Amino acid sequence: MFKRKRSAEDFAEEIKAHLELEADDLRGEGLSEEESQRRARVEFGSQVAAQESFHRRGRWQALDNLARDLRFSLRSLLKSPGFAFTAILTVALGVGANTAVFSVMNAVLLKSLPVADPQTLVYLRTSDQPRGTGTVDTNETMSYPVYDTLRKQTSAFSSLIAYVPLSGSKVAVRVGSQPEEAEGDMVSGAFFSGLGVNLPLGRGFTAEDEANHAPLSVISYNYWTRRFARSPGVLGQTLFVNGVPTTIIGVSAQGFEGLEPGGSTDFWIPLQNRRELNAWGNPLDDGKLYIENPKWWCLRLIARLAPGVSKTQAIAQLQAVFRSASRIGLGSPMQGEKPLTLSFTDAKNFPGYDQMYGNPLRILMAMVGLVLLIALANVAMLLAARNAARQREFSVRQALGAGRGELFRQLLTESLILVTAGGALAWAFAMMAARLLANWAQIESSLAPDRTVLLFTMGVLVVAAVLFGLAPMRVALAGRAELAIRTSAATSNTNAGKSRTGKIIVALQMAMCVVLLVGAGLLIRTLRNLENTPLGMRVDGLVVFGVNPDIPSLAAGRTFYRDLISKLRILPGVESVTVMEERLGSGWSDNSAMMVDGRLPDVPNGGDRTVRSNVAGPDFFTTLGIPVLEGRDFADSDTVNSPPVGIINEEFAKRFLAGQNPLGHHIGTDDGRYTMTVIGVVKDHKYRSIDETPIPMAWYMSAQIPMVGPMSVEMRVKGAPLAILPTAQKVVQQLDPNLPLIKPMTQRDQFNTTISSQLMFARLAEFFGLLAVVLVATGLYGTLSYRVNRRTAEIGVRMAMGAGRGQVVWMILRDSLTLTAIGIVAGIPLAMFVGRALMSSLYGVKPLDSVTYMLAVVGVTLVALLASAVPASRAASVDPLRALRTD
């Protein structure tokens, strides 16, 4: 009642009148004028206090009630701290886990690109590449001539945007004197305007900037924050990219982290035409940049459909143009080569995430959903048990005149307190968990919970609050006033219907627990399998980092790497050093066909002719600890002046040189322009990732091939591998002060990045499985001990009638074992269903892995026994006399 009927002035007036009347009366009794007034005031007491309480009363009555409810509820919760603690923690864990997973899912799968009208954006896809061209991604990247042709077709698109990273990982940048690494893309002039990305500071690029290859850059909001502390003075500063100065002209909108799948772009520059800034950081191919090279399909394209043009219409308009553009500079198609097909995919979400994390996240969400169900059921049961025990309190209060409304308000207040405390804890918990998740999954974009996540959490909490308030209501109100007098422990506590509900809930929890344990078991075994997969090399003691030097000429490049290797070799603690073009365990590989003895090898039954190749330096296999089976490793003595040499793996020899001594054979590129002699055969080992099967491989010697670009340096050191990095950094900077170490890490970590999603998945599953077990245990324990308490009198009677303690214990255990059995029977088919859904995420373990199922069943049974042990022993220690006398 916030409305006030009377003003404070009116009340003050009344008090004044009171004092006058009182003084009049006192005067009438014969007191003096002064004395009467004094006495009147003394009798009244503090006028101020009276006015104050009047004031408060009118305005704060509702709040006052709330405060009273809160105080009362807090007091009654504090009286059972164990209950309050369990309930709050359960809510926090259940809701927190859901919030964390949902915030990742929201950031990764649900959030739209922070651009204008994401619905009208499409990625351009091609069915394939023309034969004889190089590519980055078979379906997603195209050549510059294709881009150049398509952008002249203005009717289908309102803008067409090309973008391409400056490197497969990070590039060298510098703002002051200290070299750093950052992720950067080259983009067409329409990048910001066409996507509709706001720039809170400065401006984006224009078509002229692209045409002039202007040395400008726009940095991301994140990078601005991280590197420049959001200083507005950043505009006009010089950002050196691979040593090339660019002027920072803008900062992109908060939340926009570029279009690179799974990555977070730090800066963008207009499409360039200089050697230092070739697409993907590649060295020139045949002296050609990406712009001049129709054989290198390296650009990603995104377009905004013109208003009113559907995807189908746009494709119809562009298909023929695309096909002819795809032949530019390539001559006529080879025999049997099919024409390419252009297609679109929606670009409204972040690119690439769905493939990488879609399934794992959806399954995780389902898992935490189960955990939440278990948690909410637990708290509801706890509350129901607690309120049933308070039935007499409620009855008494009803008898004393408390309305149902008041009781309801108070129960709701209690559940609100639990839910609020639990919710606050859950939010803190989710913040931490989301950060951990991002680390494990190596998701670089921001996972910070946003408004959607907050709404989600609030929604869950509101449901919980109402559920917790309502569930026990039935119990509380069931007892009417008279019950207070009639009730006694022996007669009142047999409410068959309610305990059946409780049993069903516990059995369901058991079933869910089985499902979670089986899921977790399968994923953990997958992780163990992955972690224990032999890599085929001695990976401990290896550290790897990238360098991207400015290479004005082939000779200068070769000198740079020779100097670098020899300077690093002599550092204390370093056993050996080598270089490689593709970093092992990075997920990248260079795939092509290779000539064997002057021709493309015959493969029986149309098998695969693909060879994975890499460029390696001296001592490559020695450094990595990969056994050389025949011949020798690359050596310093293999130079540009000695005959070109190559090394192959077992699989290559088996497939293309079966039954022959591989040494001395000649292998080379599929265009026949580079040929080398096989000087060694090495044992098959993991190359691109941990979960791959062997594939034919060949290595070129880095000092001999007519191409030098960025490389990764691999060092085998004594002691902690990362400790060498500062010294290595100094060595690198002696050679070129512009160079940072790019993505330095141990080789083990590098390989682990290829199982990061499984890693995250398994760790989380493990955690949620454990959580489920703990929750189910507390739930079962709570339910059982509640039932034992209520049956104290009954147990007393039984014991008085001669039941042994063993029989009593068995009675309690039988109860929980029956529930467990039902739970297991219901849970196993569900678990099989989940196992099937997990299939694609498993490695080296079958969805029906019997060991996992056995362990889950044993686990649940153990939990049930443990949870029943305490209540059972309490039942056994019931003193029949005391039990009967109680009440």
Place this chain on the structure above:
Amino acid sequence: MPTQENNDERIALLQGTLDILILKTLILGPCHGQGVARSIQRQSEEVLFVDHGSLYLALQRLEDKKLIQAKWGTSENNRKARFYSLTAKGRAELLEKTSQWKRLTRAMDLILDPAADLQGEEA
């Protein structure tokens, strides 16, 4: 008997009883706050002491509950004062509360002084 204050014959009112007393006073006709206080003190032979702060709060509470109503008027000695009077609802409440109170005091007496013949302890 309720506890007494040490050297004072006056007793602070039991919580919740003030409302009945006010209603009872007002059944005789409209009265202002000061009059109500005086009347309670006088009728209880100065045993009951009315804290004026609580009195006005109680008056306000009763008014909010529509058990009494108030309007400004003039007292017999020509002073402006706010006069309270019972509503129909107030009358009904008074009847109910009075009978409740009688049952309570009777029960209390039976326990505290079972030997004595009902010495009606009217408040």
